[in-house]
Amino acid sequence: MNQAKRWRGSLTIGDGWAILEGVAGANAPHTHLAHQLTAGIDGPLEVECFGRLQIIPPRQYVVIPSGCAHAIGPIETRLRSIYFDRARAAPKGSGHGRGFNLADSHLSAALDALNETGSPASLMGAFAIGEQSAQQKRSLTQLLDDAPVSATPASIAHDLGVSPSRLRQISHATFGAPISDVLQWRQLQRAARALSDNASLAEAAEAGGFSDQSHFTRRMRRWFGVSPGAGLSGLEVRIAPMRQGC
Missing domain, CATH: 2.60.120.10 (Jelly Rolls)
Structure with a gap:
């Protein structure tokens, strides 16, 4: 390139x-x-x-x-x-x-x-900063911080103790997007962290929970308008001290 x-x-x-x-x-x-x-x-x-x-x-x-x-x-x-x-x-x-x-x-x-x-x-x-979030909104953010890479909308709804329709409402109120989009966003964050540890693009895709490197590439193009090679390989990725995840 x-x-x-x-x-x-x-x-x-x-x-x-x-x-x-x-x-x-x-x-x-x-x-x-x-x-x-x-x-x-x-x-x-x-x-x-x-x-x-x-x-x-x-x-x-x-x-x-x-x-x-x-x-x-x-x-x-x-x-x-x-x-x-x-x-x-x-x-x-x-x-x-x-x-x-x-x-x-x-x-x-x-x-x-x-x-x-x-x-x-x-x-x-x-x-x-908006008004103090409702308890379910705070709980959703905390749950996502700790969610495994295999998390799905169904598993998040189960762990939060709400119905799928209620989870959709909470996700839109909290993130302005469906919970499936939020999970994809966090997959990309995990992949970026892997790259900060000198992982290859294939290894970063696996760390993010993508099925393969092509899946990672499609998601990068959707969310950032670039491929992983163009968007991440030329960047030095660093992780600042943080509480639990991004």
């Missing part, structure tokens, strides 16, 4: 968050379950969302809500992206309206000061 099409840099994964510091590679429009805040470091950023392309000035962060289909460019742009699991935190203004919006000056300044080894926990004051 052309080196310019690969994503390069470092990906640090923490408890409910991740930070990407690097150079953009090729990516097709995609959606994922994390809120994304991204800025070009030394040049403008191109964000395509719902067929609309907008040029974002350097150092200005764009807030891309969970579930918003988007693509980032241009290729070879130095950028910083910070991701938050929807169930953990939400940037102010995310989830309202259709598409992305720009972070305010205070949030952009705080994000700009955050280096790749810092913890986004210090930024929580700049984020709108």
